Amino acid sequence: MTKQVATNITWHEGETSRAERQKNLGQKGATVWFTGLSASGKSTIAMALEQVLIQRGFHAYCLDGDNVRHGLNKNLGFSAEDRAENIRRIGEVSKLFADSGLIALNSFISPYTADRDQARKIHSDAELAFIEVFVDCSLEEAENRDPKGLYKKARAGEIKGFTGIDDPYEAPPNPELHLHTDQQSIEESVQAVLDCLEQRGLFKKD
């Protein structure tokens, strides 16, 4: 748990309710959290889903691991501590997005269960939907794809602490959705996420 450092701060409740924001946007905010090995297809699926949602008139935004590390989290590396802080920050950011009425699509390896559970908790404490999508893909297939050549570097010892090679990946025990991207096409995965969101009433415009 991250320590509260600042003192003399008071929560300022706004004049506008979440319900008003949702009504204005005609949708409910939520966080869809994609977790899985590097190259499992998280970003590919999240970005394809973003396209579909935008085309259907929903407000969605992808928060992508590498992209966020270019800005907000540029001061973080890949130690267990930095990975935890990376996920803590992104959990807080997507909670704000969801509270604003947006559908946040988070694509992060997020290898540790405790860090993902903490992100889930801050959403449930705020009564916001948190949908964990396990983008499951065998290490063998992920390594075959290796779109950024990272597995090759990790196997050669040029990258230390690479998830799946010399750093652990803790699979989610109870995700809302479990994809198998070494067996499903990108389109099938996108459709499965859409179905899951629909079943959870995310698209109800009330």
Ligand code: ADP
């Ligand atoms: P991640 O975000 O998990 O690191 P990426 O989405 O960046 O993964 O890369 C996954 C790569 O695998 C992409 O080049 C994608 O086109 C490819 N790919 C091939 N088949 C699939 C599939 N069935 N589902 C998802 N991605 C796939």
